[in-house]
Amino acid sequence: MSSEANNTFYKFCNALLNTLDKPATWVRENVVEKNRSDYNWYHRQYRRVPTIDECYTDDIVCFIEANEQFRRDKLVDNEVLNILRQRQEDCIMYERPNHVEKCAEIFEAYDKAAENWFIKYGDLGFYGTVKDAYMKQKHRMLWERRHGPVGSGMKESIH
CATH class of the missing domain: 1.10.287 (Helix Hairpins)
Incomplete structure (x- = not known):
């Protein structure tokens, strides 16, 4: 010492x-x-409940559970999108004049995630429910069956 x-x-x-x-x-x-018990996860995990298409039309409890699960999934998807957006912004900041080439994978991942988020949750608004999302999915599938992929334009009608 x-x-x-x-x-x-x-x-x-x-x-x-x-x-x-x-x-x-x-x-x-x-x-x-x-x-202290040893946990593998740092957050609470909810069991998966039946989706809205598996619920009976008069089963209110099933509808509420499916709606709560939908809200949790939306929050998770929002956070995933926020993380990808932050990674994109950080990459642009650090790789500034050559960011287009060096951040191409991050840009592509963010664009794909944003597209998927919009396909599922876009135009539903804050108060959109699982039933609204299900109807949106159904209408999208009908559109694609009649006219092809969304964004490709409408097929010519034969009359």
Whole structure:
């Protein structure tokens, strides 16, 4: 030990630290950590419930569960999109004059995720429910059956 570590002030500070820290450390190591259950996940996981197309028309509980699951899935998809957007902005910031070439994969991933988000949740608004999303999906499928992929224009009608 150096001569600075043997002075009276250092010994006082060390004794004060031990008086306050040692009991708290002992409680944490011997009581809290031993009684804590080990979780694989840091967030709550909900069981998957039947989707709206699996519910009976008069089953209100099934509808509410499906709607709550839809809302949770929307929140998760929003956060995924926010993370991808932040990665895109960070890549542009760090790779500035050559960002188009160096960030191409990130741009592509974000564009695909944004397109998928809009296909599922776009035009529903804040109060959109799982039933609205289901009807939107049904109408999109009917459109694609009649006219081809959305965005490709309408087929010529033969009359």
